Amino acid sequence: MKNVKLFLILFTLTILQSCSSSDDSGPKTPDTPVDPFVNLIITTKTPSYDHNNNVVLTGGNLSTTLNNDSYNVGLCYSENPNPTIGGNSYTANSSNLNGNTFESTIYGITLGETYYLKAFVQNYETGEVKYGNEVTFTQNLDLNTGLVKNISTTGFSVEVTVGNNLSTNVERGVCYSTSQNPTVNNQKYQDATNGSGIFTLNIDGGTLSPSYYVSPNTTYYLRSYVQYNGQYYYGNQVSFKSCGYVGGSGGYVFYDKGETTNGWRYLEAAPSKLQTTSFSYFRWVSTSCTANTFLNGIQNTIGTGFENSVIISNFCNYNSVGATMCMNTSLNGQNNWFLPSIDELKELYKLKFTNLITFDNVDLLSSSQSSNSLCFAININTGNSFTSNKTNQFQAWQIRRF
Template identity: 35%
Template sequence: MKKILLLLVFVLISCSKDEANTNSEPDFTLPTITISNPTFSPAEFKFYGNVTSVGSGYSSRGFCWGLNINPIINNNNNQYLTEFTNTAGNFFLTKPYGTDFTPLTTYYVRAYVQANNGDVVYSENITFVTPPKMNLTGSAKKIHTTSLTLSGTVMVNQLEPILPDKKGFCYRTSSGVTVTNGQIIEMNTTDYATYELTPTNLLSNTIYYAKAYVREGASIYYSDEFQFKTAGAIGTSGGYIFYDKGEYSDGWRYLEAAPNNLTYNGSDKILWGCMGTAVNQTQASMGFGPSNTARIISQCSSANCAARLCDNYSINGLSDWFLPSDEELFAFYKSANNVYTIANASTSAKYFWSSTEFNNNEARILDAYDGYLWDYDKNYNLVRVRPVRRF
């Protein structure tokens, strides 16, 4: 009898265990997620994550950020982005740079997934710093002895309305320049387009420190400080460097004038040459002096024409001289004015030839005392020539 009772107890216990095993649910596994550094393009953040395992399933994923470590979702002190999906792999979400972010502020950010059981799984923390409200850059070009052109570029990073009042530049001869301790040149504005301004009355052959800036009410935004040096240094030839275009391109940056005017058979009065013959295709713009000179020489056989004399000129081992174009010749005058004396009021001592032809009988001429340019007979015999080189 005892044996029968024991057998029944064993059977009941065994059946109870089998039933329990049959009705139990499998263990729930949570998804896993990682995060990568966010990126920024104008007015937009892009956050990157990777769901490395979906586990037993999830319903949404995204990113949350805040000023303190371990930001979470559904918290009024933090912000977050969500998308509803359940796939594995890399993903990204974007957020406009608006009033939700403070400029130049460090934020903590985490990626997350919300599992099907309601649990939220977070990645590790990473940090990012929001960019300034706007980025400014400044540069110098068309540099003469006492003036130049400053160029400013503004890139607005935020989407919120911005109302500029003025754009400008501040500059001085030592670093650390601001609008309060340097000279300024500015313009009224209502936009952020690229702008150019021209400071004058600078010191020749002098290094300046400058910044571009934008005023918006009481706020002032600056570019990084940059440098430029005004023209006027003495070059290798012994003449002065009268122009700096601000950067090297097409094999050159600077223009240097010869130390003296040319002479031919004891006279400094030179003919342009080829009266009545059209050279054609000479240009007036900056940078065309060498090609103008080469074309004149190829079309004009006169031994004493201005272009050929410049091409044959040599001093201090330098032989790369040319007759300057219209604009190059004017830059020579502009830089010499109030710094170097290249002409006086006398009719016989103030005219210079350019390499820019006007027609069969005329070429462009400069009054280097008053700065006027006009067309004159190629055989006019009271004109000087100053060779120019570039490097």
């Protein structure tokens, strides 16, 4: 009997052990795949500029490969931070996914404008959008308006630099106005050529019946411009004041270099012709000197009248000599007057059309020479320069530089 009970106990333990060692968890099901969009990381590509086509090349890199049929990829950008595919942002065209990368192209950007860019991926099924990091991009305009120089009562000159990224422009020049930020709808002067590089525009009406590109004694604002890819772009703004205003000695400023070099910037004309106690007409050289002499160092250009007058006065220091008496006759407390060179005299002549100075209908003497026996003078009626014997008599007009 005891043997039977022992058998039953051992049999029961064996059955229980067998059951406990069997798999009672039931049939297994395959693991659900994780959506790659959930942990997707997007990196916006560093943008680069193609100036030949005026486009920005960029795009995105992905942390994993996506199915191109399930996702929309692209790039959004704006002039304001944090662009999105809605609102006031723009969406750039993108090529199809190529593994885990895609390209995007931004067309028709405005040069000089700062843009904020972010690559994005959108789930077609859910509409959910994920964005990459934000990057900024600015393509410099590279258009510089230089210093306005050679300012007169009628015009001026200015140097402009156009960069290589604007080399395919179809028009270039400057525009100016009495109001700030002038455009091509204001006064403009177009260069005869186009392309990139440094060019100078000489905008002046000359001396023969001068055309007034500016009004005398007026402040102007000026900007360079180019027409590029169907759009006008403007360089930095500069300002200048046209000549024809009263100078420090009571005369009229008729020329402004635009900057101070060699100790001076402005040329000022006396308010009236040179008149001494003994003479109202003057010679280039006195008959008491050797008249048939070519003086070395005499020049024609603007800024040389003072040096010319010193040379002439040292050679022939007589009261009948125009250069000598211009230097020796003080006016309004100033004693730095001299006889103008022929090019300075041409600038002085433009004051005739401002009605600031009344000229007699006579010729004016210059401090420039043509030959041993001939000097230069100007016809006050026409503005034409001509040569005459150095001992002939003319009216003279004092000028000074400061």
